[in-house]
Structures are given as structure tokens and as C-alpha cells.
Amino acid sequence: MTAPAPAGARRRFAFNGSALTCALYILFLLLPIYWLVNMSLKTNEEILSSFSLWPRDLTLANYMVIFTDPSWYWGYINSLIYVVLNTVISIAAALPAAYAFSRYSFLGDKHLFFWLLTNRMAPPAVFALPFFQLYSSIGLFDTHIAVALAHCLFNVPLAVWILEGFMRGVPREIDETAYIDGYSFGRFFVKIFMPLIASGIGVTAFFCFMFSWVELLLSRTLTSVDAKPIAATMTRTVSASGLDWGVLAAAGVLTIVPGALVIWFVRNYIAKGFAMGRV
Amino acid sequence: MNKTVNQRAWFLVLPVLLLVGFSAVVPLMTVVNYSVQDTFGNNQFFWAGLEWFEEMLASERLHNAFLRQLAFSAIILAIEVPLGVFVALNMPKRGVWASVCLVLMALPLLIPWNVVGTIWQIFGRVDIGLLGYALSALGIDYNYTQDPIDAWITIIVMDVWHWTSLVVLLAYAGLRSIPDAYYQAAKIDQASRWKVFRYIELPKMRGVLLIAVLLRFMDSFMIYTEPFVVTGGGPGNATTLLSIDLVKMAIGQFDLGPAAAFSIIYFLVILLLSWVFYTVMTNLDAQESRK
Numbered sequence: 001m002t003a004p005a006p007a008g009a010r011r012r013f014a015f016n017g018s019a020l021t022c023a024l025y026i027l028f029l030l031l032p033i034y035w036l037v038n039m040s041l042k043t044n045e046e047i048l049s050s051f052s053l054w055p056r057d058l059t060l061a062n063y064m065v066i067f068t069d070p071s072w073y074w075g076y077i078n079s080l081i082y083v084v085l086n087t088v089i090s091i092a093a094a095l096p097a098a099y100a101f102s103r104y105s106f107l108g109d110k111h112l113f114f115w116l117l118t119n120r121m122a123p124p125a126v127f128a129l130p131f132f133q134l135y136s137s138i139g140l141f142d143t144h145i146a147v148a149l150a151h152c153l154f155n156v157p158l159a160v161w162i163l164e165g166f167m168r169g170v171p172r173e174i175d176e177t178a179y180i181d182g183y184s185f186g187r188f189f190v191k192i193f194m195p196l197i198a199s200g201i202g203v204t205a206f207f208c209f210m211f212s213w214v215e216l217l218l219s220r221t222l223t224s225v226d227a228k229p230i231a232a233t234m235t236r237t238v239s240a241s242g243l244d245w246g247v248l249a250a251a252g253v254l255t256i257v258p259g260a261l262v263i264w265f266v267r268n269y270i271a272k273g274f275a276m277g278r279v
Numbered sequence: 280m281n282k283t284v285n286q287r288a289w290f291l292v293l294p295v296l297l298l299v300g301f302s303a304v305v306p307l308m309t310v311v312n313y314s315v316q317d318t319f320g321n322n323q324f325f326w327a328g329l330e331w332f333e334e335m336l337a338s339e340r341l342h343n344a345f346l347r348q349l350a351f352s353a354i355i356l357a358i359e360v361p362l363g364v365f366v367a368l369n370m371p372k373r374g375v376w377a378s379v380c381l382v383l384m385a386l387p388l389l390i391p392w393n394v395v396g397t398i399w400q401i402f403g404r405v406d407i408g409l410l411g412y413a414l415s416a417l418g419i420d421y422n423y424t425q426d427p428i429d430a431w432i433t434i435i436v437m438d439v440w441h442w443t444s445l446v447v448l449l450a451y452a453g454l455r456s457i458p459d460a461y462y463q464a465a466k467i468d469q470a471s472r473w474k475v476f477r478y479i480e481l482p483k484m485r486g487v488l489l490i491a492v493l494l495r496f497m498d499s500f501m502i503y504t505e506p507f508v509v510t511g512g513g514p515g516n517a518t519t520l521l522s523i524d525l526v527k528m529a530i531g532q533f534d535l536g537p538a539a540a541f542s543i544i545y546f547l548v549i550l551l552l553s554w555v556f557y558t559v560m561t562n563l564d565a566q567e568s569r570k
Contacts, residue, residue, distance in 0.1 A: 018369035025366045025447075026383050029440060032402045033386065035409045039401065047407055093294040100291035105282040112292065114557050119303050121553045123501035125522035126542040129529045130306035153302045156295055214391045216504050217526075231391045245407065252394045259389025267381045271452030274445055275490045 033256070040249035047245050062250035072247075075230035076254065078144065079213065082227065085148035086155055087208040091201065093152075094159035099189070101160065102167040103175065116157040127153065128221045135222055144227045147219045151212045158211065159204045162273055166200025203269040206262060213258065230255060307546075313539035331540035341541060343516070344524040351520060352499045355438045360492060362439070363446025368480070370451055381451075384444040396508025399437040403509070423510065427517035434506045434518055441505065442495060449491040453484035486563045493556045500549065521545060 039047055040062050041055040050056070066072040100106070101113060131150050132141070140146040174196070178188040194201065220232040234251050263270070317327040335341050366384075371377045387395070403423050405411040414421040423433040457479065465475045503522035506512070512519035512527065519527070525545065529538035 018371075021366060021369040022371070022380055025443075026380065029384065029387055029444070031409065032398045032440065035402055036398050039407070051407075051412055053409075089298070093298050096291035097295040100288035103282060104285040104288035106284065106286050106288045109288075110561075112296075114554070116295070116299065117557055118550055118553045119299055121497050121501075121549050121556070122303070123503075123522055123525075123545060123549060125501065125503050125525045125529075126310065126546055127303075127306050128526065129535075129538070130309035131302075133309060134306055149298075149302055152298050156299050160295060210389055214389070216391060216393045221530075231393045234393065234397065245401070248397065249401070252397055255391050255394050256386070256389070260386060263382055263385055263389060264378075267378050267385070270381065270385050271448040271487075274494070275449055275452065275487055 036249050036252050039245060040253045042246060044244065044246050059246075062246040063254075065247050066250055066254065072230075072233060072251065075228060075233035075251075078223070078227050079219075079229040079231070080258075082144040082147040082151070082219065082229070083209055083212040085144055086151045086212045087205050089148060090152055090155040090159045090208045091163075091204060094156055094163055094204070095194075095201075096189075098160045098163035098167055099193070102164045103172065113160075116160055120154050120157040120161075122153065124154075124215070124217045128217055131218060132221050141222065142224045142226050146222045147227060147229070148212075150218045150222055151215060153218075154215075155208045155211055159208055162204045162207060163197070163200055165272065166197045166203075170196050199269065203266050203273050206266045206269075207273045209262070210259060213255075310539045310542050310546075313535045314543050317536050327536060331536045332544070335537055335540045335544060338537075340524065341544075344519055344521050347517075347519065348500060348521045351435070351438075351502075352496055354435055355442070355499050356492060356495060358435070358439050359443045359446050359495060360488070363443050363491070364450045364484070364488070366443070367447045367450035367454060368476070370447070372455070381448070384447055386444075387441050388444055390441075392504035393508050395437065395441050396505045399433060399440075399505075400509045403433050425514055427514055430510045430514060430518050434509060437505060437509065438499065438502070442498070445495065446488075446491045449487040450484055453487035454480060457483045486566075489559050489563070493552075493559065497549065497552055497556065500552070 038054060041058055041060070043057055043059050043061065046052070046055065046057055101109065127150075135141045135146045135150070140149075170193070174192065175188070178192055183192070216229070216231045219229045223229065223232065230251065234248060234255075266273070314331055315327055315329070316324040317330070370380050390398070402408045403411045403421075405415050405422060411421060411423075420426075421429050423429045461479050462475070465479060470478070501522055502520060503526065506518050506520060507523050507526075510518045512523045525538060525541055528534050528541060
């Protein structure tokens with residue numbers, strides 16, 4: 001434990017202090033989320049007329065609105081389509097590149113790596129307008145693939161960085177043995193190497209999924225109707241009616257669900273992902 | 280690790296190069312193009328040289344947005360880093376509770392950014408939000424849509440809520456890499472809690488903390504969605520940070536030339552920061568391989 005003092009009483013005190021700190025911090029994190037859930041289960045009248053810590057008049061009507069109205073639930077489907085597309089594209093492109101960076105040195109490799117990083121750090125606000133014009137001019141505006149490609153801007157560099165971090169943990173002897181055994185590069189990569197870094201690929205997929213899921217500025221700029229993401233559907237509803245708090249809260253709660261579901265599987269690798277493979 | 284020189288590795292990098300080139304270089308060139316031209320409509324463009332850059336560099340508006348941005352980044356770093364380290368030190372080291380803590384703490388990181396804004400927009404409202412209601416019940420005059428200070432406090436607390444967990448996760452990962460033997464040695468030496476932190480834990484966390492600080496600094500430097508949803512940059516221009524100002528200029532007022540010049544200046548600042556980040560990272564990697 002953390003307390004170096006040998007006395008049992010002090011150790012128990014220190015442990016309780018730690019637990020309390022953690023509990024307070026988690027309470028601080030969960031309070032706003034709890035309030036959102038609370039609101040999503042109330043009727044609008046109850047939200048506006050009375051103040052209560054839990055719904056007196058429990059209702060699922062707000063969720064029903066979302067699940068029955070196509071303009072709402074298509075928002076979720078659109079978001080999922082471009083997020084999955086983006087994840088697949090990012091990983092497919094990043095795998096060979098990360099292998100190259102982790103195994104070989106070649107002309108300009110360091111500069112290239114740095115250039116990739118600058119794209120992860122580029123403010124989306126800088127790219128919003130040119131993206132709009134670029135995708136409009138090639139007829140991709142308001143398609144899922146446009147958003148998926150735009151999100152590659154920050155997800156591909158991220159994927160390369162995380163995967164490179166995992167790949168350098170695999171000893172080079174494995175590659176060499178496989179080549180001696182007569183494996184071609186492609187067969188070695190798919191049959192031997194990819195299973196070895198399966199957890200790395202999983203974590204990378206999670207991070208691509210997550211960063212594409214939480215981004216709004218680009219996905220909103222590049223879509224109007226057919227590929228409109230859920231996040232943009234929400235903002236429109238706020239400005240249009242301004243009053244339907246219950247549905248807004250329900251929509252918000254539903255956007256948290258996908259992240260909350262997958263996070264359990266990668267809980268031990270989250271830090272490594274955020275540190276771009278460097279923990 | 281010694282790497283073999285192999286120029287054919289370029290073929291492996293090619294897909295990434297094309298993909299990112301398409302989504303980064305082409306748009307960036309469009310921006311450069313706009314930044315040196317002026318238009319009077321009808322798609323007619325005239326060469327303007329560096330006029331926009333001079334105008335932007337001298338503009339009061341940009342200076343103010345930049346100062347607000349610096350203040351914002353400095354404040355959230357000053358809060359998030361110590362708080363994150365403190366929480367990480369107090370987390371359970373292993374077992375089911377450690378996992379539960381990790382998952383709950385990572386939750387805010389996975390919420391879409393505009394939903395984060397919406398959550399806090401609702402939470403802070405005096406009529407229907409828990410925070411706003413509680414504060415006004417305590418007799419505190421709080422209204423983030425009218426009072427600039429309240430607006431600032433709201434977006435800072437929101438950012439702390441949103442991103443402190445990132446620092447916690449990284450610091451926690453750093454702490455977990457410390458072998459138990461270090462703590463046992465400290466115990467034998469009867470080192471105080473502070474000394475354990477100062478001479479064992481802090482040095483071991485240095486690498487991840489540097490990453491945390493740089494990531495937080497850069498991400499806060501381009502923050503857009505969350506404060507925009509909560510305050511819309513207001514009241515007045517009180518919370519108009521760099522990205523918000525840029526989008527206002529480019530899409531709201533459609534001042535393409537100045538906005539493009541603004542973008543390029545902004546991007547150069549980010550590029551400089553990225554370079555610092557990269558240098559730190561490669562130095563860390565080099566240190567690691569020497570160990």
C-alpha cells in the first residue's frame with residue numbers, strides 16, 4: 001500500500017483517505033451524467049415545473065421518440081457507419097506503415113513520422129472550410145465516406161503511433177525466423193505478425209472508434225441530410241425548438257452508451273493508447 | 280533497437296502517405312491559396328500578397344483571442360495535472376476496484392464533445408440544472424450566460440471534468456510500472472510519504488506526465504465544440520477562444536482571406552508545439568532504449 005508507516009491504525013486511515021479521494025472524484029465525474037439520465041426519464045413538464053433529484057413520473061417516452069423517429073435514429077446509424085468505415089480504413093493503412101517504422105530505417109523516416117504527428121495536432125477548425133470545398137467539388141459532400149476520410153486526418157497518425165508502440169515490443173527474431181522458413185511478407189504479416197499484436201490492433205480500433213465518435217466539427221460541416229451524425233441532429237433540435245429537454249437528454253444518454261460498452265474490454269490499455277503507445 | 284536500412288519500406292508507408300496527403304495537404308494548400316488572395320465575389324480572385332497576414336498579426340481581435348486561449352490552457356493545466364496525479368496516487372493498485380475506477384474515470388473521455396457541452400449547459404442552468412439550482416439555492420448569484428466570470432468558471436470546470444481522467448490514466452500507468460522492490464527499499468529506509476513521492480514516484484512518472492501535459496496543452500489549444508455549445512463564445516466575446524473565433528470568421532462572416540491567414544498563423548503555432556512534443560517523445564524513447 002501507499003503508506004510507509006508501520007502502524008496498522010495509520011495504514012487503515014491512509015487507505016480510507018485514498019478510497020474517499022477516489023470516491024469524491026468519481027462522484028464529481030458521475031454527477032453531471034446522472035443529471036442527464038435523470039432528465040431523460042422525466043417529462044418536459046416535470047423538468048420545467050418542478051425540481052427533483054429523481055423522476056417522480058418515470059417515463060420512457062423520450063427514448064421512444066428517438067427509436068421511432070427516423071430522423072433521430074438515422075443519426076445514430078449514420079454516425080456508426082462513418083465511424084466503422086473510418087476505423088477500418090485507418091487500421092488497414094496504418095498497419096503496414098507502422099511495421100515499416102518499427103522495423104526499418106529509410107530515407108526521411110523521421111521527418112515523415114513528425115509530419116504525421118502534426119496532423120494529429122492540427123486544429124479541425126483550420127480544415128473545416130477547405131474540407132467542405134474539397135468534398136463538394138469531387139461530389140462526396142454529405143456521404144459517409146467523406147466524413148470517414150476526413151477523420152483519417154487525425155486517426156491515421158494516431159493509429160500509426162499506437163501500433164508502432166505495440167510492434168516494437170515484438171522481437172525481430174520472429175520476423176527473421178519466418179523469412180528463413182520461407183514465408184512471404186504478406187503471409188508472414190497476416191498469419192504470424194497480426195495475431196501477435198492482436199491486442200494492439202484492438203486498442204487502436206478502440207481509439208479510432210472513439211475519436212471519430214466524439215468529433216463533431218468536421219462531421220457536421222461535411223454533411224447535411226443523408227449522412228448527418230447524431231451529434232449534429234442534437235444541435236439542430238436545440239436551436240429549433242429549444243424546449244424539448246427530455247428528448248435532448250435521452251439522445252445524449254444514448255451517445256454515451258457505445259463508449260461505455262466497449263471501454264471495459266480495453267480498460268488495461270487505455271493509458272497506453274492515450275500515450276500513443278508509449279507507456 | 281537497431282533498424283535495418285531498407286528503402287523499400289517506403290512502399291509500406293505509401294497508403295498512409297496518400298490517405299493523409301489527400302486529407303491534409305490538399306486542404307492546407309486551399310488555405311494557403313486563400314490567404315494570399317482577395318475576392319469581390321463572382322469567384323474572381325486577386326493577388327493580395329501578405330496583406331492578410333499583416334492585418335491579422337496586427338489585429339486586436341486575434342491578440343485577444345490568443346491571450347484568452349493562453350489563459351485558458353494555463354488554467355486548465357494548473358488544475359488538471361496536480362489533480363490527476365493526486366487521484367492516481369490514491370487509486371487502488373490492483374483488483375476489481377482498480378478496473379471499476381479505471382472504467383468509471385474514462386467515461387467522460389468517451390462522450391461526444393458536443394454532448395459534453397450539452398451536459399454542462401443543462402447542469403449549470405439555474406432553472407433546470409443541478410449545479411445552477413444548488414448554487415442559487417445557496418444564495419450565490421450564478422449565471423453563465425450573462426456573467427463572464429461565471430462563464431469562464433463553467434468552461435474550466437467542464438474541461439477539468441472532461442479531461443482530468445486522461446492525466447489520471449497516464450499517471451496511473453506510470454505508477455504501475457514501479458517495481459514493488461522500490462517501495463520495500465523505501466520502507467526499510469523509513470522514507471516519509473512525501474519522500475517516496477518525490478524520489479521514487481515522480482521520477483518514474485516523468486515520461487507519462489510530459490506526454491499528459493503536452494497532449495492536454497495541445498488539445499486545449501484547439502478546443503472548439505465544448506465551450507461553443509455552452510457559451511457560444513459569449514457573453515460578448517469573453518469565452519471566444521482561438522478556434523471559435525476562427526470558425527466565426529470563416530463560416531459565419533465568410534471572410535476567407537483573413538480567416539485563411541489566421542488559420543496559417545494558428546497552424547504554425549501548433550506546428551511549433553508539435554515539434555516540442557516530438558522532440559520530447561523521441562528523447563524519452565532514446566532514454567528508454569539506453570536503460
